Amino acid sequence: MYLTKKEEKMSNGEYGETIRKSMDILIALGDIYEAEKLVDIESAQVSGVSYKTIGDAGLEYLEDLASDKLEPSNVNSTLNPAGTDLDNWKSFNFPEDFSIKQNKIVDAYGKLGINTTCTCTPYLIGNVPKFRDHVAWSESSAVAYVNSVIGARTNREGGPSALAAAIVGKTPMYGFHLDENRVPTTAFNVETDLKTIDYGALGYIVGKQVGSGIPYFKLQNTPNNNDLKSLSAALASSGAVALYHVEDVTPEYKNSEITDFITISNNDINETKDKLSTTDREPDLICLGCPHASLEEIKQVANLVKDKTIKNELWVCTSINIKAAADRMGFTKTIENAGGHILCDTCMVVAPIEDMGYEVIGVNSAKAANYVPSMCGLDVIYKDLSELVKFV
Template identity: 45%
Template sequence: MKLSPEEKAILAGKRGPAARRAMEIVAALGEIYGADHTVPIKSAQISGISYKNIGEAGLDFLKQWASEGARVAIPAMMNPAGMDLGRWKEMGIPEGFARKQREVVEALAAMGVQPTLTCAPYLMEPRPSRGEHLAWAESSAVSFANSVLGARTNREGGPSALAAAIVGRTACYGLHTDEGRNPTHLVEVSCPLRDEADFGALGYLVGKEVKGGIPYFRFLADSSPGWDELRALGAAMAASGAVALYHVEGITPEASEVMLPPSHSLKVKSLDEAYRALSSPPEQVDLVWIGCPHSSEKQLEQVASLVQGHKLKARLWVTTGREVRQKARKAVEVIEEAGGLVLADTCLVVAPVEALGIRSVATNSAKAAFYLPSYAGVRVFFSSLERCIEIAL
């Protein structure tokens, strides 16, 4: 891979040992994937924030880089942690876990990473623009940035995203290139899609089939997905497969410009298989969880409208980003007056669920329904938002 004089200087240690190792990671990935140069990036999103996921070894890694003077060169953001930093006691998080989780956040903050603690950084300003190069790591955020916004990022790992943030660039391969963004599968959908749960169910089916491919969707039934529906679709495909980019005919920004695949056609006529696979209804639901990916203002308002004037009989957690929670204060007040809890900074998938006494969850997120049984050993009831809220009432 061709390196610029500045990149060679970083490799020679001119910016310190941590920056040198970061440049080594970026260059090594470029060599592995056949890149011949790097591209400057506008922002990075770092995953592997939860202490549940990275443990003591990951924390030591972050502390070492911070102690060696590693500093990000461009705006960099944190993915969700294993708890709400301000309301962890209300969640029932053990104090020992909370202490270690704060150390993770502090180590990253010492390197200049912003404690956004959200899987939906595109809900904040400034939002990535079409054609901008990024180094994002969270799978649903990568999918949304590529597909809906038209930005360009591969699905980074936590360390590689941090390395890219430190040197301010990433290797130019895969989804950073024009040729790497053409669809591999045509997906024709003839069944109706009523809500976010249906779009998530569709994403689960398609992700399983195309794996790491790039699907091009053609909706044959009336369907006009908005951002929240597209977020559900992309998040589920990234979970059941490894889809980091998709196109939707007439909707996503690059759909009119890409070349359709000559073969690999997939027809979806029913979502029943997805609902059967993702839902294993328990006799009793311990928690109703909404917000995977993190809830938008619109979604918080939808939940608020469903619980307004009621008192919840079951636990309801709604997860979102700090900025969105602040903007949607009225909806948050309504949800919490009903007995729900609106949490920021966190996600149930990366929280220490085993320590919280949660054995069964109802959710409208196909991504959550896919991950929770294996990640946390819980039974999941997967259905529409309205049905999930009915359970809480």
């Protein structure tokens, strides 16, 4: 792989050990995938944040990187969700030792120049690249969204490679950074109108079928951004989809030449929604916001629970930025008056909810329905918001 003179100096350690280690990761990736060169990136999004997933070894690795004096790149870089609400973990009874170590992880990332706002929806809080920008993102649902809905270009990075790219400001030029690798592999004609959790079910079905392929969708109705957020998450979690096209919706669909379609019926959607629930029991915790809730989604929750009392325990997970807007709009107070809570920085998948006394989790996210049983060992109920929330 070709390196500029400056990149050679970075690789040789002339800019410090942390940059040298980061260059080692990027060069190794470039060699594996036969990239011709590194390309400058406009933004990064880094996973590997929750103490639940990276543990003490990850904390030690990050603190070692952060101990080196470093002049961070000017890349706009954000973090994936952490394992706790960083500021209010005591209020929500998160384990103390876990929460203290979680904050140390986030502090180490901050010393490396990464924005310590923790969210899986960075495109909702200002990390919004332009069409055709090269970026290095690692949260799977955000990768699918930024590639597909925005039309920026990223591979499905791992946490270490996204961090290395954020530190250096570059990533190897291969995979989805190249035009020839962005064309669809399989096309689907959805013969039913979709609403709310139907998009998650569709993504689950198609992700299972195409794996790491590139699906093309012909839909009966036009999805909004929240629908596309749900579709992205389900495609990325049931398969390994990093890019998809929706006819007349996403920016690169016209580059496709489609002739043969696989049909998705209303029965397919309904059967999948039923399949994603693992029990018939009532949830003792409802978790919304996977991926993190938008302000519009929080407004929907507030309108549903206004002047009522919630029977189940309710968490709405979002970023601290969106929470601040919800506070100002009065949505937070409405939800709290009904007995619910808005949590920042975390979500039900990467939080230690299995150690907090819960058994059945209610979700309106196909990604969460897919991951909670395997990552948390808990049962899930997959239903629409209006069906999940019960009132006294």
